[in-house]
Amino acid sequence: MVITKSKLVLGATAVTLSTIAVTSLGIHSRGQALNNSPKELIDEVWQVVQRQYVDGTFNQVDWQAVRKEYLSKSYSSKKEAYKSIREMLKKLDDPYTRFMDPDEFKNMQVDTSGELTGIGITISQDEKTKQLVVIAPIEDTPAFKAGILSKDEILKIDGKSTQGMDTNQAVSLIRGTAGTKVKLTIRRSGQTKDFEITRARIEIHPVKYSQKTSPAGNLGYIRLNQFSANAGKEMQQAIKDLETKKVVGYVLDLRGNPGGLLFSSVEIARMWLDKGTIVSTIDRQGEQEREVANGRALTDKPMVVLVDKGSASASEILSGALQDNKRATLVGTQTFGKGLVQSVRPLEDGSGLAVTIAKYHTPSGKDINKHGIDPDIKVELTDAQKQDLWLRERDKLATLEDPQFAKAVEVLGKQITAKGTTTTSAEKN
Known part of the structure; x- marks a missing residue:
């Protein structure tokens, strides 16, 4: 969740599965105006990581060489740039430092109303296994009432395997219009079970x-x-x-x-x-x-x-x-x-970037x-x-x-x- 006051995010609450209205958030873009080209977007992401990432060795990766590699390529569309940005960030081996395209970024944004649309679970990606896991269901939400528990592993979403899937992709599959259904295949204590959950509008009283x-x-x-x-x-x-x-x-x-x-x-x-x-x-x-x-x-x-x-x-x-x-x-x-802290910022084209900056x-x-x-x-x-x-x-x-x-x-x-x-x-x- 975005921390609008201190512009920080806690890694554990990586993604709440809900569609949330937009307010202002994050750290503002670099002072200079960008021309919104694919290469400039890639370089903007690289610069943010270069300045802020918690690990000064960048996971033992030559981060300067990474910049040269990805800026030397030709890009005909933003979609190609998005793919390269994700490849670039994977070199950090950090599931919490992630790029979000404009649609995915909307799922991260927090509205002061406290109203969410979704099933009401917070998910993360296990740092060792890379498996999608449930941090916890939010009380009195559809996921909570269906019996989803903390540490449940999400194996499939509507029959699609989550192997190799990041949290942003999972959100895109799970979120949807209130009243529609989504089926999660869960592994718990070695046993597999399907949960069909109806999405809803959720008002949270903390x-x-x-x-x-x-x-x-x-x-x-x-x-x-x-x-x-x-x-x-x-x-x-x-x-x-x-x-x-x-x-x-x-x-x-x-x-x-x-x-x-x-x-x-x-x-x-x-x-x-x-x-x-x-x-x-x-x-x-x-x-x-x-x-x-x-x-x-x-x-x-x-x-x-x-x-x-x-x-x-x-x-x-x-x-x-x-x-x-x-x-x-x-x-x-x-x-x-x-216990990871992230900075979340909007990028010029409406996409967003979450970067682990501290623990x-x-x-x-x-x-x-x-x-x-x-x-x-x-x-x-x-x-x-x-x-x-x-x-x-x-x-x-x-x-x-x-x-x-x-x-x-x-x-x-x-x-x-x-x-x-x-x-x-x-x-x-």
Whole structure:
């Protein structure tokens, strides 16, 4: 997703399968006017990579020689130039640095309305196998309701093999008019299954919250589905409302949250953290930028964060920051493990380019892209349990019949008791 405020994109949320209206985005084109010829487009792409790409060795490729090779060719059409640009970028062996023709680029663009048309999944390409995989379905969308899960491998789209297919090509096949259907052939735990999904117009509400009566006391439960542009505002309202209800602790649920906007994750982290580093972005020159808390936390009450393998990118920034600063206990399973930052820019002919420009580290220096975030307390769910909780018996989600939530309540109970004891002792002194 495009990060319109800081002009950055997180690699894990590589492509959301939806058609999204256009607003302004990205880094503007080079200052000089381009004549819009095929060679000038190729050179523009080459120049962007030359200036910004995270790996200064360009995957051990002689990037100057690449420029000479592709500018020495003759091109009779933009289509030929597009093909050469894709060939050129493949030399970097980075699925997140990619060229998008004008139609593909429209699928990346973000509208402030928050309305999407599609099936509601976020996909990526496995860096080792090159297989298309689902990062996570967006809650309450057609893909979610059909039973698509995080880490599902997409083998076919309407019968067409995805072998050798990049995310842009997959989007072109999966997206379509609301009401039409698309068939995905999925491999999960070694078994193959077909899912026929009807496309729809989707309105995303990133934050849902409620107060929960539990053995640990009156708790605030906040489910964050996605780090969209308005997620911070909704999170702030949720915390303030729950504070008026005198909750004694919080469960923040990031399960299945595929990420989104970098500035949104930082904004929300500051609502929970009063001090400390939130995230560091590392470019090829070393540390580029460090985001820190600003002393404006909305609460200091005990907190547990729920994570799983569908928690990616911005979710990993937030959970990593809260864990490393000892602000929250993480319960669940290892997160997705995608920590690349991209710059997304429009090109002169309406096409676009996404370039990996940095990776991000947690406050303690963990490289999320290599491993993800390990929870403090591991609680696994089987695929059958996930299907029951998230689809068949949603009323059990975030109740004591939800094993991960139940563990969160247990942990909070101990923390609340300990904090109460400490407070009482301090008052006696």
